[in-house]
Amino acid sequence: MIEIRELRKSYRIRERRAGPGAALASLVRPAWREVEALAGVSFSLSPGEIVGYIGPNGAGKSTTIKVMSGILVPDSGVCVIKGRVPWKERKAHVAGIGAVFGQRTQLWWDVPVAESFELLRAIYRIERGTFRKRHDELVEALGAGGLLGSPARSLSLGQRMRCELVASLLHGPDLLFLDEPTIGLDAVSKLAVRDFIARENRERGLTVILTTHDVHDIEALATRVILIGRGSILFDGGFSELLAPHREKGVERALAELYGELGIA
Amino acid sequence: MSASGGGIAAPVRPGPLAPYLGLFRMRLVRGLAYRAAAAAGVATQFFWGFIMISVFQAFARAGYSPLDPREIASYVWLQQAFLVLVVVWFRDAELIRLITTGDAAYELVRPVDLYAQWYARLLGGRLAGAALRSLPILLVAGLFPEPWRFHLPPDLAQAGLAFVALALAAALTVAVSMFAYILALVTLQPYAAFILLAPLAEFCSGLLVPLPFLPDALRRVLEWLPFRAMLDLPARLWSASLPASDSLRPFALGLAWLLVLVPLGRAALAAALRARDVPGG
Numbered sequence A: 001m002i003e004i005r006e007l008r009k010s011y012r013i014r015e016r017r018a019g020p021g022a023a024l025a026s027l028v029r030p031a032w033r034e035v036e037a038l039a040g041v042s043f044s045l046s047p048g049e050i051v052g053y054i055g056p057n058g059a060g061k062s063t064t065i066k067v068m069s070g071i072l073v074p075d076s077g078v079c080v081i082k083g084r085v086p087w088k089e090r091k092a093h094v095a096g097i098g099a100v101f102g103q104r105t106q107l108w109w110d111v112p113v114a115e116s117f118e119l120l121r122a123i124y125r126i127e128r129g130t131f132r133k134r135h136d137e138l139v140e141a142l143g144a145g146g147l148l149g150s151p152a153r154s155l156s157l158g159q160r161m162r163c164e165l166v167a168s169l170l171h172g173p174d175l176l177f178l179d180e181p182t183i184g185l186d187a188v189s190k191l192a193v194r195d196f197i198a199r200e201n202r203e204r205g206l207t208v209i210l211t212t213h214d215v216h217d218i219e220a221l222a223t224r225v226i227l228i229g230r231g232s233i234l235f236d237g238g239f240s241e242l243l244a245p246h247r248e249k250g251v252e253r254a255l256a257e258l259y260g261e262l263g264i265a
Numbered sequence B: 001m002s003a004s005g006g007g008i009a010a011p012v013r014p015g016p017l018a019p020y021l022g023l024f025r026m027r028l029v030r031g032l033a034y035r036a037a038a039a040a041g042v043a044t045q046f047f048w049g050f051i052m053i054s055v056f057q058a059f060a061r062a063g064y065s066p067l068d069p070r071e072i073a074s075y076v077w078l079q080q081a082f083l084v085l086v087v088v089w090f091r092d093a094e095l096i097r098l099i100t101t102g103d104a105a106y107e108l109v110r111p112v113d114l115y116a117q118w119y120a121r122l123l124g125g126r127l128a129g130a131a132l133r134s135l136p137i138l139l140v141a142g143l144f145p146e147p148w149r150f151h152l153p154p155d156l157a158q159a160g161l162a163f164v165a166l167a168l169a170a171a172l173t174v175a176v177s178m179f180a181y182i183l184a185l186v187t188l189q190p191y192a193a194f195i196l197l198a199p200l201a202e203f204c205s206g207l208l209v210p211l212p213f214l215p216d217a218l219r220r221v222l223e224w225l226p227f228r229a230m231l232d233l234p235a236r237l238w239s240a241s242l243p244a245s246d247s248l249r250p251f252a253l254g255l256a257w258l259l260v261l262v263p264l265g266r267a268a269l270a271a272a273l274r275a276r277d278v279p280g281g
Helices: A020-028 A061-068 A092-093 A115-121 A129-144 A156-171 A187-204 A215-221 A239-249 A250-261 B016-032 B037-063 B069-080 B093-101 B103-109 B112-139 B158-189 B190-205 B217-224 B228-238 B248-275
Strands: A001-013 A031-045 A050-054 A077-082 A097-101 A175-179 A207-211 A224-229 A232-237
Touching: A001 A061, A031 A077, A031 A092, A031 A232, A050 A061, A050 A187, A050 A215, A050 B228, A061 A077, A061 A207, A092 A097, A092 B103, A115 A129, A115 A156, A115 B016, A129 A156, A129 A187, A129 B112, A156 A187, A156 B112, A175 A187, A187 A207, A187 A215, A207 A215, A207 B103, A215 A250, A224 A239, A232 A239, A232 B228, A239 A250, B016 B093, B016 B112, B069 B112, B069 B228, B093 B103, B093 B112, B093 B158, B093 B190, B093 B248, B103 B112, B103 B248, B112 B158, B112 B248, B158 B228, B158 B248, B190 B228
Parallel strands: A050 A207, A050 A224, A097 A175, A175 A207
Antiparallel strands: A001 A031, A001 A077, A224 A232
16 A cells, blocks of 8 residues: 655755854855755555554654655655555545644634535535535544534644544545644543544554554554654564563653664654 | 435536635635724725825826826725735735745645645635725715715726726736745745735836826836736726727736736745755654
8 A cells, every 4th residue: 555665855954053153154155954854764554554653753754754645755765655656646646545743733723613624525526425424424433523613723632633533534535644643632532532543444444654652552553663763764563572672661661762772762 | 314315416526626616715704704804904995095096186286197086086996995806915814824834735635736725715815805895995985075086987898897807906916926925935934025025016006106107118118017907907997097998908918927927826836845845753
């Protein structure tokens, strides 16, 4: 379903030093620094998998997700998802995937959630009967029925995330990218989100790539984890296998120790 | 349960334009909620209208005016009534927020053309603003004593042409203002982007000084630019200072500019997005 080989991406970042002298100098000759976000990333995914994509901050997780969801063009490498190259056939590609970015909203900020959903129906050009059926199922599964009349900006984070999940699946994608979907959520919402993802995967065969810093998300959902650090894949396999050497310390500490040992903390 | 049960028509998938119509409609409906802003705008525009009419009629009294007092009043009131349709500085605050935070890139996860999507929402926002402001201004200005009174065009044909010109003006204004959003995307300084473009467009479209008042040499240049059809053309047609028979060339030029600016803007937006890939994790 996903085939990624030797994916590379660097960013050019403007260097700024402190002090008025340096500020003036950078007006004339700006200093740039190359940051390698992806240094040759390769992995593949089969339909129906839930993969936890983990790594410390700045490791390249979001960059990978952005490339896979057609937002970002890599410098080199291969990325084929469901037979398409995301940035070459962006519209056809994104019509068949869902994406939730925990730190951004996909809903229209100042309109009732129901109107956002209706607009998504127009955007994805979903036939009305199909839309109603999926809409009702998703709203029911996430307990979002009472939220439909409120604008996104007045929802709590947990309420909003439920609506984001509905929004990401209205068009019936079989592949879902979740970039930190549980960030900042309370225990109840976190569990609701986890249960929902597990059920969509079990009942519909939804393929999921999940980035998160919450090891419990991974533990609860993913059978396979891919660990990325400094733009390279450092591990690809079972979660228990990854943590085996430090298991007795508990998942959180075990992962932290591992990051330390790998020099990516 | 679903509507398709005993329906008259077979289930229909929304057409290819549905996404853009949906976004346009959403902005239009949302825009109609900003009534307080519109009321404030109406007050400002009456004030400006009076000042402009007084100034240019002073020229007319001194015998220097290419427009007669009636034409001046109608030109100015039409311009003030449809101001938000034709000025570059009328901005979509939410789009600017998307641009400066980097969230604009995330709009690419939807299967729509980004340029067309922005175009639709900007046009919707402007139409909403104009719908709220234009009627009160035109109705009240129609009751003013001469020489401040707003007049209807002499005949239906001239009025119809003026409305077509107004539609072209709105289409062009969105295409032109799009470059300010694109510049904001590159520089991350929306204020600077609009400050560069807005006054230029205002002057060249005849918003500050109606184009007939400008020196001939300058006016002849401005008549070739896209800005002319953003304001001067509809206002002159409405005030009947430009006969319908002379409007073919400016219409053709305006349309040609639209056909140039839209593809140019699309290409610029694509390039700007590529140049500005947002770093992160």
